[in-house]
Amino acid sequence: MTASKTPTSGAGQPAPEVGFTQRARARLGLLTVVPTLTWWVIFLVLPIGLVLVTAFFKGAPYGEIIYEPGFGNLVRATDPLYLGVLWHSVVIATITTAICLVLGYPAAYFIATRPQARTRTVLLMLVILPFWTNFLIRTYAWIILLNREGVVNGILKRIGLIDEPLSLLYNDAAVVLGLVYGYLPLMILPLYAAIERINPQVLEAAADLGARPLRVLRTVVLPLIIPGVVAGVVFVFVPSLGNIPVPELLGGGRSEMIGNLINRQFLTTRDWPFGSMLVLLLLLILMGLLVLQSLVLRRNRKVRIDD
């Protein structure tokens, strides 16, 4: 849970064989890995495959699926109504991620630069702890704060700033707030790990070798931090994009995202093929993100080698 440094005992030393023959080791390897892989093929790969296939069938009223392959769902998904929701989701997730990055970086930096290991551990723990608690309840906490009879309106009224309660809930801002609140720890953790890895002596060495601050930043600091940033971005963007409860509870249907749309297709409208197509589009966006991630990481590695 914390980015603790594992001791490098035995590193470089080849793995000993512990009296097993090569064959026995291979058999043991199968025994340990195969059950899980089977489990995952059945309950993860097949189900997702099924969804991807279903996306190209046709839905009928009353929830039946007509097994005629075609691109009807894809065409339907390009309807501005749906494209709008898709775009809206991407925008909300992007803003959320950006805010998490801006809020998270100083915190990660602060924690990583505490001189005492104990302080670092405690602060990190404090930041991560909420993440391990019930997401719904944390979302609900904001309803208590922001609703018309809520704590914030109450306070504002009491100190005489407003007469009538403000509508703080049920808008995009509330959704972004909820998502940031939910996933900020996921940004801080990898950022912290990356910053902590930077040895201040490396920076001093770079400066000592005559590198000017900007150059130090570009050639030493950024290449080390970028992997952390990229990981944080992915960690926050992915669950934000497909989120269901936050837009539902804090957006009140007025800030619908793709997750809600999918949810509706499956549990209300019961048009599973079209819902599946939306899942496919969601996966495509995420795949694009992963491609982007690997591009950034590759470029980053090149910068380090070039200099």
Added chain:
Amino acid sequence: MSSQNVISIESAVKRFGDVIALDRVSIEIRENEFFALLGPSGCGKTTLLRAIAGFGVLDSGRILLDGKDLGHSKPYDRPVNMMFQSYALFPHMRVRDNIAYGLKADHLPKNEIEARVDEVLGIADMHALADRRPHELSGGQRQRVALARAIIKRPRVLLLDEPLAALDRKLRQEMQIELKRMQHEIGLTFVVVTHDQEEAMTMADRIAVMRNGRVLQIAPPQELYRRPADRFVASFIGTMNLLEGTTVAGGVTIPGHETVPIDTGGAGLGSPLALGIRPGDVRLLTEGEEIDEASIVLAGIVETTAFIGSQSHTLVRVHETAVAITVTASASTVLVEDGSPCRVALPYTALLALPDPPE
């Protein structure tokens, strides 16, 4: 194969991919002997020790224990115990349970286990620490627990992999003597791996010098020093001055000198062969001094002199070949300033013919 050999290693070969860790290694280890495997890091010492213990199957060759082929028998079926390089103490067990572990594995009766653990705790002087856990011990104490755990079963052979490497210098020297004393007292056969020649020379009855998976020479310490088999052994054990030469009929020539009559040990004519001489055997000649012994006399210049204890070590740069020759003498006799010209004499009788080690 003589009957008092506890271990006979016959042409052992072990490969790890492209690396040949053991290359036709043959060694016989005698009863109650303190035997050292000496060589630079990566030469295959640990691999050999582990093969004796039963970790890692040999590609070819055999290891016999008391004349019986150990074959593919498992570590737990071999009456051999090992002290690991990392000590490998069981972190979740107290010292007492670490030591008792081997006896418990043999399902000995409880009271016997207790008695023997107490006895070994006594030998290792560890009664006070018996209830501690490994992380509550110092490096030296851990080392003693590891040793106690390995000897309690009275193995036919005790294998020790760099037993002292993790200790600081002073403790290491103390433990060298302590190990030797213990081996004497309990009467076990010890096979110790080390890369420290001083350590091997101090402790061992016999030493096998290894390089690149091969055994270059097996001999008692004194003989290794006096009669090294090749130039690698010669330089690995103590300091050796080397002069590059060529084999000719009746001896070896070095450029600009008459043939040195020396036994070339069957090296082919015209093949390169080094002449070696220990620093203590070289004589630094004073101005105009002649030497009556048959010697190679070289002119050079004094580079530096260092005084260590009662001895002086002088580095002489020979003019012709730019070779540096170290001369060791008692400090009082040498009074040559740095930079001054001088001559050194290398008596024929002190010269050793040193072939290249096998690749």
Added chain:
Amino acid sequence: MTNRGRNPLLVVYMGALLAFLYLPIAILIVLSFNDSKLAMVWRGFSLRWYEELMHDGDMLTSIRNTLVIALIATLISVVFGTLLAFGLERHTRSAALENGVYLPLMIPDVVTGIGLLSFFTAITFPLGTGSVIIAHSVWGIAFAAAIVRTRLRGFDRAVEEASLDLGMREVPTFLRITLPIIWPGIVAAALVVFTLSIDEFIIAYFTAGQTVTFPIQVYSMIRFGVTPEINAVATIMLLFSMVLILTAYLFARPRPGRRSADAEEPTT
């Protein structure tokens, strides 16, 4: 980074951030003890919402369902995950496998949930406790494997060899040496998976059918609006999760003393 001292601005910032993270939760907890139904009216300390909770049959059923699901999903995850961790650490040299293992953690919950809903429906597997258990084990295994693996990575295998060398066979060696040493990792994995399972909403929401798990129950209550009873149940859940996770952390934490016993390894 060169001036690593205190930057007062950053100290204030860190405080504000922690307040942002904890204040909403804290307010919720305080309100759960408020005798009044209204958030802005403090009528005194009371446990009446907790009492009400005790008599809420639906809530208790959902808690029971969730506990059953979490226990069994944890068991499956830890057994498979530990095996997998061993396999990855010791028996395979497959980069694809190495990376693939964390894939289940990367897939958004909606996708996993929808996938399993479609799949279970297609094979007419009844939706309910069983399907949620399976669904949770899918990512539970990945989590457990990751946690156990960190423990295995710091493991000096010479310790196992020492055991074999001292005459203990493979199976007793595993039971007396390997298992006790990695045990804290396994316990931590179990606690983490358990915590995640009792809090998991989306996947359960799609795969539970008519069965109501605790998060689903909370969700439907929230949709009806703010009630003090939710505050009470939320308080219990928050504290429960935090205790579980802190315990897991204490187990997973590499103990410096303990570790150094086998970490002090010369490099030859």
